[in-house]
Amino acid sequence: xxxxxxxxxxxxxxxxxxxxxxxxxxxxxxxxxxxxxxxxxxxxxxxxxxxxxxxxxxxxxxxxxxxxxxxxxxxxxxxxxxxxxxxxxxxxxxxxxxxxxxxxxxxxxxxxxxxxxxxxxxxxxxxxxxxxxxxxxxxxxxxxxxxxxxxxxxxxxxxxxxxxxxxxxxxxxxxxxxxxxxxxxxxxxxxxxxxxxxxxxxxxxxxxxxxxxxxxxxxxxxxxxxxxxxxxxxxxxxxxxxxxxxxxxxxxxxxxxxxxxxxxxxxxxxxxxxxxxxxxxxxxxxxxxxxxxxxxx
Amino acid sequence: xxxxxxxxxxxxxxxxxxxxxxxxxxxxxxxxxxxxxxxxxxxxxxxxxxxxxxxxxxxxxxxxxxxxxxxxxxxxxxxxxxxxxxxxxxxxxxxxxxxxxxxxxxxxxxxxxxxxxxxxxxxxxxxxxxxxxxxxxxxxxxxxxxxxxxxxxxxxxxxxxxxxxxxxxxxx
Numbered sequence: 001x002x003x004x005x006x007x008x009x010x011x012x013x014x015x016x017x018x019x020x021x022x023x024x025x026x027x028x029x030x031x032x033x034x035x036x037x038x039x040x041x042x043x044x045x046x047x048x049x050x051x052x053x054x055x056x057x058x059x060x061x062x063x064x065x066x067x068x069x070x071x072x073x074x075x076x077x078x079x080x081x082x083x084x085x086x087x088x089x090x091x092x093x094x095x096x097x098x099x100x101x102x103x104x105x106x107x108x109x110x111x112x113x114x115x116x117x118x119x120x121x122x123x124x125x126x127x128x129x130x131x132x133x134x135x136x137x138x139x140x141x142x143x144x145x146x147x148x149x150x151x152x153x154x155x156x157x158x159x160x161x162x163x164x165x166x167x168x169x170x171x172x173x174x175x176x177x178x179x180x181x182x183x184x185x186x187x188x189x190x191x192x193x194x195x196x197x198x199x200x201x202x203x204x205x206x207x208x209x210x211x212x213x214x215x216x217x218x219x220x221x222x223x224x225x226x227x228x229x230x231x232x233x234x235x236x237x238x239x240x241x242x243x244x245x246x247x248x249x250x251x252x253x254x255x256x257x258x259x260x261x262x263x264x265x266x267x268x269x270x271x272x273x274x275x276x277x278x279x280x281x282x283x284x285x286x287x288x289x290x291x292x293x294x295x296x297x
Numbered sequence: 298x299x300x301x302x303x304x305x306x307x308x309x310x311x312x313x314x315x316x317x318x319x320x321x322x323x324x325x326x327x328x329x330x331x332x333x334x335x336x337x338x339x340x341x342x343x344x345x346x347x348x349x350x351x352x353x354x355x356x357x358x359x360x361x362x363x364x365x366x367x368x369x370x371x372x373x374x375x376x377x378x379x380x381x382x383x384x385x386x387x388x389x390x391x392x393x394x395x396x397x398x399x400x401x402x403x404x405x406x407x408x409x410x411x412x413x414x415x416x417x418x419x420x421x422x423x424x425x426x427x428x429x430x431x432x433x434x435x436x437x438x439x440x441x442x443x444x445x446x447x448x449x450x451x452x453x454x455x456x457x458x459x460x461x462x463x464x465x466x467x468x469x
Contacts, residue, residue: 029362030362031360031362165358166358168358169354169355169356169357169358172354172355172358172359172360172361173351173354173355175354175360175361176350176351176354176355176361177351193323193324194316194318194324194357194358194359194360194363195358195359195360196360197360197362197363214323214366217323259440272321
């Protein structure tokens with residue numbers, strides 16, 4: 001089952017397109033990371049998936065075919081907006097009470113137990129909690145709804161390293177316990193290797209790549225060899241990034257088959273998630289039209 | 298924050314994973330290697346339980362699918378087996394080569410090292426050459442026989458072009 005499916009999805013604000021021609025099929029059970037520079041269309045895409053924004057063109061369905069924004073979809077999706085907003089003047093227990101009354105399905109016991117586990121005082125007003133605790137409260141309220149898809153918009157941006165670790169541990173534990181699928185946008189690309197087993201790379205309102213992280217890594221490699229052969233080689237391969245000096249060239253290429261032979265005289269190196277994401281974002285910035293062809297499938 | 302006191306509760310596994318973010322080794326592979334290492338050093342024995350997926354996830358804040366992938370890989374290698382509802386358990390131990398055989402294997406290697414040094418390679422050069430040949434050897438075997446990764450075929454192809462022909466071989 002695909003937890004998120006979009007076809008030809010686009011959203012325009014006035015005359016400018018925030019996102020266009022977006023085709024996604026994300027299977028359930030993953031933590032998919034949505035990466036891209038500011039203004040790439042990440043929040044636009046998330047809002048449409050959550051049913052908070054209406055597409056200008058194309059379609060988006062969730063959890064095996066329910067239109068985004070439909071009652072069934074809303075019931076099974078939890079969305080935590082950027083900076084994990086909480087009611088500053090309500091106590092934690094008041095917020096648990098309020099959220100329970102606003103939702104058809106809500107596990108108060110889970111929320112209370114989780115707050116205790118995290119040593120968050122139930123009577124304290126949310127405004128008096130630390131940033132890390134506030135984000136944990138917002139996440140706990142979202143998870144207590146027992147969603148099948150959890151959407152997190154930049155959840156890590158305002159958190160210190162320890163709070164990030166704790167936050168992600170809560171998310172991952174929910175994945176392990178309940179099988180919730182997660183879509184998360186983040187700038188912290190160096191952390192992605194640990195968190196994300198699916199990557200969606202957006203750049204300038206278009207999809208640059210989307211696939212399972214392991215598949216993306218297996219399909220890409222850096223070829224290092226003599227610069228004077230690079231042009232000839234580049235013609236036969238899909239080059240994502242091309243770095244050259246007088247004598248030496250590094251080509252980050254996509255191969256159809258991980259078992260493809262390395263050209264004689266060249267060395268192949270595996271790529272890291274960070275390297276790969278940066279390469280796609282750079283490539284896309286330079287030649288947006290040529291890169292369209294690189295969207296897998 | 299409370300002080301970490303995870304290890305003393307007696308539940309579950311004799312080992313605990315740690316991650317080296319700077320190593321460049323994929324996370325699932327780090328887990329696989331740590332289990333293999335623990336098997337070689339005797340921290341883990343057949344019948345021991347590997348850390349529960351949920352515990353690893355909560356402890357390291359890594360994707361549960363990564364842990365599952367590591368455990369699947371260990372099952373594929375025949376080192377571990379899943380028991381429904383209980384977890385994953387060590388099934389086999391990594392075969393250690395006995396000491397006399399090790400000594401037997403050391404001798405030609407030492408002879409080769411002397412030759413390599415005479416040819417002008419320093420320590421880094423020797424490590425680079427050895428790593429390179431080793432990788433080639435296993436890559437070639439993998440592409441030839443992907444179905445039998447565990448069979449121990451003897452090294453038939455010696456990297457002859459790498460060894461300079463000198464009249465008398467050094468004796469270690």
